[in-house]
């Protein structure tokens with residue numbers, strides 16, 4: 552089985568954006584050391600709009616960020632295009648970023664504005680890399696509708712998308728995606744909607760793996776966070792945007808979410824791998840965020856990699872096919 556672990560490299564978008572050191576530089580350094588130890592590649596999706604804004608703020612360590620990206624690029628990790636277009640309206644105030652999430656996704660912009668954002672963000676990212684990017688992941692999974700930016704994506708050299716997770720749906724503001732009717736295949740071609748197969752499509756969807764998480768999982772997650780914050784509190788020091796589902800909901804019904812390397816979610820990686828093997832899936836795509844790593848999660852992730860790096864093949868996203 553091919554396993555691709557992908558990392559969305561970014562700050563937080565809630566009331567506290569968090570520091571560049573704790574959300575990005577430090578946890579990513581640890582991930583790169585881990586990758587080096589087991590000689591496996593990762594795929595990083597740096598938040599391009601954020602990096603462009605960092606250029607204006609000396610406090611945001613943009614030279615260190617660029618150095619980190621160039622250094623993972625030189626080591627053979629893949630970099631993809633990740634777009635959170637709300638950065639167009641973000642402002643720097645009292646040493647922190649204030650986000651206006653009324654324009655959170657590309658579909659909140661006109662087709663022309665959105666296409667220009669794609670073009671600008673992709674060319675900025677490509678200027679840092681040894682090879683142009685091929686893969687895209689929409690910020691907050693909000694890749695629909697794709698048609699208004701399809702042409703700009705093609706021009707930017709994008710041919711793969713990994714924003715979809717089967718069964719996922721969130722229409723709570725500012726999110727908007729519905730992946731409840733995806734093809735049953737492991738991956739598929741598409742043209743206008745990454746969740747709809749079009750055999751003539753120019754793009755290929757490589758979905759993030761997904762599975763159901765029981766209320767018990769979230770009970771454990773919340774209780775451990777309270778009892779042992781040193782192990783279970785994220786290394787990143789920001790607060791997530793609202794709209795990801797309330798605590799009460801998570802504790803009372805099962806949720807279909809991504810297979811994730813974040814914090815306590817990493818305890819479910821072995822279950823996800825078994826499930827993928829039973830289904831004869833050719834690959835397993837895992838999502839994670841350096842900002843959401845925990846001390847506990849880092850250890851669990853390392854055990855997962857140590858256990859499987861010889862009998863499975865860890866690859867970059869564009870190498871799963």
Ligand SMILES: [Zn+2]
Pocket residue numbers: 559561598633635689690691
């Ligand atoms: Zn993101």
